[in-house]
Amino acid sequence: MVDFYREFPKLLDYILDSESDPEIGDLCACGEGISTCCCRDCTFYRPTCAPCFVKSHLGSNPFHWAEVWNGTHFERHDISEVVPGTVVTVGHTTDRGKQCPYADYSKPLEFILTCLNGTHRTKVVFCECKASTVKRYDHLMSMEIFPSTLSRPESGFTFTLLRDFHLQTLTSKKSSYDYMEAIRCKTNNAFPQNVPDMYKNFVRVQRVWRALSNIKRNGQGHDIDKFLPFRPKGSVSVPCFACPEPEFNTPEEANTATVDLTPSATAALETKHVDMLYVMMDGHFGLQRFAMVDDPDDISLLRGMGFFPLDDEYNAFVLGDLLTSEEKATCSKFNAVEMQNKLKFKGCVITGVLGVECGRHSIFLSMVDLQKGERFGNADFALARALRRFLPALTLGRAKFFKHIVVTYDVACQYFVKLKERFKLSFPLSDVSVMVDMIHMLVPKMHLAGHKEDCRYRFSLNYFDGAGRLHGEGIEPSWAETKQSGGSTQHMNHGHRHDTIIDFHNYWNWRKNRMMSCSLEEQLNEATKMRSKMITQYKSLSRNHGQDKVEGWLKEPTAATRAPNGEWKTDMCCPVPTQEEIMQSFQSKEKSDDAPQEAGASIVFDALKIEEKQYVPFTLVYVYTHPYKRRELRALVKSQSTPAEDLKERRTKLSAEIKRWRKRYIKAAPLVESLIAASPQAETIEDESLHLPSSITLAERTKRGLLDLSIFELKLREGEANTAVAGICNSLIHENLLSGVQKQHSRGVYQNTRSHQFINRVKAKRRAYAAQYRECRRRLLELNNLPSTATLSGYPTLQAKDMFQKNATQSRVLGEGKETDSWIWSYGNLRDMDEKEKLEFLSDGQ
Numbered sequence: 001m002v003d004f005y006r007e008f009p010k011l012l013d014y015i016l017d018s019e020s021d022p023e024i025g026d027l028c029a030c031g032e033g034i035s036t037c038c039c040r041d042c043t044f045y046r047p048t049c050a051p052c053f054v055k056s057h058l059g060s061n062p063f064h065w066a067e068v069w070n071g072t073h074f075e076r077h078d079i080s081e082v083v084p085g086t087v088v089t090v091g092h093t094t095d096r097g098k099q100c101p102y103a104d105y106s107k108p109l110e111f112i113l114t115c116l117n118g119t120h121r122t123k124v125v126f127c128e129c130k131a132s133t134v135k136r137y138d139h140l141m142s143m144e145i146f147p148s149t150l151s152r153p154e155s156g157f158t159f160t161l162l163r164d165f166h167l168q169t170l171t172s173k174k175s176s177y178d179y180m181e182a183i184r185c186k187t188n189n190a191f192p193q194n195v196p197d198m199y200k201n202f203v204r205v206q207r208v209w210r211a212l213s214n215i216k217r218n219g220q221g222h223d224i225d226k227f228l229p230f231r232p233k234g235s236v237s238v239p240c241f242a243c244p245e246p247e248f249n250t251p252e253e254a255n256t257a258t259v260d261l262t263p264s265a266t267a268a269l270e271t272k273h274v275d276m277l278y279v280m281m282d283g284h285f286g287l288q289r290f291a292m293v294d295d296p297d298d299i300s301l302l303r304g305m306g307f308f309p310l311d312d313e314y315n316a317f318v319l320g321d322l323l324t325s326e327e328k329a330t331c332s333k334f335n336a337v338e339m340q341n342k343l344k345f346k347g348c349v350i351t352g353v354l355g356v357e358c359g360r361h362s363i364f365l366s367m368v369d370l371q372k373g374e375r376f377g378n379a380d381f382a383l384a385r386a387l388r389r390f391l392p393a394l395t396l397g398r399a400k401f402f403k404h405i406v407v408t409y410d411v412a413c414q415y416f417v418k419l420k421e422r423f424k425l426s427f428p429l430s431d432v433s434v435m436v437d438m439i440h441m442l443v444p445k446m447h448l449a450g451h452k453e454d455c456r457y458r459f460s461l462n463y464f465d466g467a468g469r470l471h472g473e474g475i476e477p478s479w480a481e482t483k484q485s486g487g488s489t490q491h492m493n494h495g496h497r498h499d500t501i502i503d504f505h506n507y508w509n510w511r512k513n514r515m516m517s518c519s520l521e522e523q524l525n526e527a528t529k530m531r532s533k534m535i536t537q538y539k540s541l542s543r544n545h546g547q548d549k550v551e552g553w554l555k556e557p558t559a560a561t562r563a564p565n566g567e568w569k570t571d572m573c574c575p576v577p578t579q580e581e582i583m584q585s586f587q588s589k590e591k592s593d594d595a596p597q598e599a600g601a602s603i604v605f606d607a608l609k610i611e612e613k614q615y616v617p618f619t620l621v622y623v624y625t626h627p628y629k630r631r632e633l634r635a636l637v638k639s640q641s642t643p644a645e646d647l648k649e650r651r652t653k654l655s656a657e658i659k660r661w662r663k664r665y666i667k668a669a670p671l672v673e674s675l676i677a678a679s680p681q682a683e684t685i686e687d688e689s690l691h692l693p694s695s696i697t698l699a700e701r702t703k704r705g706l707l708d709l710s711i712f713e714l715k716l717r718e719g720e721a722n723t724a725v726a727g728i729c730n731s732l733i734h735e736n737l738l739s740g741v742q743k744q745h746s747r748g749v750y751q752n753t754r755s756h757q758f759i760n761r762v763k764a765k766r767r768a769y770a771a772q773y774r775e776c777r778r779r780l781l782e783l784n785n786l787p788s789t790a791t792l793s794g795y796p797t798l799q800a801k802d803m804f805q806k807n808a809t810q811s812r813v814l815g816e817g818k819e820t821d822s823w824i825w826s827y828g829n830l831r832d833m834d835e836k837e838k839l840e841f842l843s844d845g846q
Helices: 002-006 008-017 050-057 136-142 159-172 176-187 199-217 263-270 311-318 376-388 419-426 432-438 453-458 475-489 494-514 516-545 547-555 579-587 599-614 616-625 627-638 643-668 670-678 698-703 707-745 748-783 835-845
Strands: 066-069 074-077 088-090 109-115 118-126 145-147 155-158 277-284 348-350 352-358 364-370 405-409 439-442
Touching: 002 008, 050 066, 109 159, 118 176, 136 145, 145 159, 145 199, 155 159, 155 199, 159 176, 159 199, 159 494, 176 199, 199 494, 277 376, 277 475, 311 376, 352 376, 352 475, 364 376, 364 494, 376 405, 376 419, 376 432, 419 432, 432 439, 475 494, 494 516, 516 547, 599 643, 599 707, 643 670, 698 707, 707 748
Parallel strands: 088 118, 109 155, 277 405, 405 439
Antiparallel strands: 066 074, 109 118, 145 155, 277 352, 352 364
16 A cells, blocks of 8 residues: 555546546537536547537437536536437437427426436437327336336436446345435535435335346246246246256156166165255244335235245245244254244244255255244245245156255254154145155254254264265355345335345355356365375275274164164264273283294393383373372372382382393393493483494494394384374374263363363373384384484374374264374375385275
8 A cells, every 4th residue: 555655646636637627618629619518427528518518418328417617616417407408309219319200399308317327307308209009118118217107207217227236236235225325426415415316216116127137037038938847937036057957957767767776786876966955944033024014015026936935825824823833842952943932023023034945055945934933834835845946847756856855954853853744734735745755854064063962963964875075054154145135124015025035045046056167166176185085094994904894884884873772873983981991991001012032132122111111200200290190199198108219219120120131232242332331321220321223323233233133123113113103093092082971971170170180191191102103213214224304114204183083982073074084093004015006005995
């Protein structure tokens, strides 16, 4: 902005120059008058005299303002005021700009015309060439002027103005009142109150324009129903062009064949989701309608043609027992029905809307008004209307086109209980009652966190075969957009409100269809990357765990099942062990599988154990000084034992063990004795160097005959690194188990403090294993004579982000499907392969 600020004086001069013209007062180009008229609506218009202005504008641009210089300032005039007696001829299309020979110009009509540049009071005369057959509004419409009334119009609005407002209100939800106020200010910004107020006329006209635009854009003006007979007749709803639709983008016979369960039909089963219908339902309380004096003559101009049903049909369905029945929740943690039965609906005849969208592309399919919060009957009617969108012919064959219909609803756990009974009772003679047998009710992923534990398995998209990455929350952004219009629609008449909401949602559908190719391409690219990543991890885990386990996994069901105790679960989650089992796992420690047989290997093996003991004193110091360990420190004091005495005893034992081991080491490698003697004495025994091959250079190892011991240490270090990685994995599993137990059972400060003690022990254990792995890797680099920044095949660098695992002790959480576990969970699966085998292994996964 600094560059603009520096040029403010110059930029201001240009703005001031645009409001005047140096040629004002000069002789007009015609040579007969003085140039006093400017036109700000024309580009590069040179000032002219008044007669020339009328001559240049009357035929082509009669509704441009004339800025007339009166000697002191400019005055804005309509073309009929520039030269007295100037009249605009309306409807004389045979010779535009000329007068009609049959019209009476002695009594012109003062017509109020609203254009993009303001509101004009102009003099008009209607063409009388075909007075017996053509009406006034026909003449106006032929000039792209929409009349305020059809009987004897005396005001109108240009098509350009109506198109501009329509686009602005669709994109910004601007109200008619604000738009017309801006037009009045455009006309006379100093005294807008002197400009005719055309707001009431504009509300009526723009509403008709909206309805006609929807009819035109959906092809009804071209009788599109005869070209698409499988769609609802007269519909003005913008459809979803990507969802499967028989006879449009999917062959009708594509899904009628008998399902083949043989191995050869595996590929077909893997693509069954293509012909599945995904639907989202949700209520929204930002589109209320207040109780007000309603116009009895007001009707919807798009009755039954858009998302809302016919009023008579819908009102007969919802009135009566539906409004007085109480629907109690079965889920203790989520109750949209009872939550919405609040005083906030006081004074409202419509408390909100319930919408249905396609689940994969977020395009509206149907909508109904809510009279008393969110009731199941409202949802039934909206869902049935959405399903009829795909079944206009009402044939059983079309009804069974979809093998499965997935419906997500935030209260699906309650809604599905008597869904079939309600549909067969409410729609007994309709094929939607047949389709209800194909419906699978699930809960959107974000809302699922508010449900109790059983619902998180039973109604989860994560455990439904064919759901893919569907989240079911796509309808929520639609409400965020629609809610912007709630301030206007809540005060509208019933029919006007329906037409406006239909228009807004049609525009939403059009935008989603317009951007669908880009959106689907982006999602496809992301899915392709994730697919490769997931396959690689799957193949790695399969190889790591063996064929028997993989075959066992494939036989297990992926869907949620009900346990004998009545609880719902899934075999994809590990059972949570008891607290005693967890404590036993803490006390156990894995040992190396390598059993040294040779004297050299035994020496190195014992040295590694001594190194582990060297770190024990530091661990004890951490335990005794950590704030969570004060209770153990008090216990040691009561038992007349102190940390200092314990440290001294351990150091004495460790010193004697090192001396015994060192004698064996010198006996196996005599040349190392001089190296030990030349090394400085360590301050503490835990800092004492054992002078293993990994702690000295390659030249020194060769000189002192330690190459054989280097090979033993290399193998044992690899085994130690393997053990460390396994320890990290076990610690992560223990941490997830403990965290789940804490959330489920710990209550109060005392229990949570105790739980944190166990969790912190596991975290400390994980950090110790991580330090052990990093130290092993450093030693392996030394043994391979590689720098510290080098890449070590089979032993990647361990980072903090690698110590992560999806929590298998609970249901999947939102966003977890895009995550993969780190390399530590498939660690070692490519270790012994050559490059050709690795390539074959990974390509087989693809």
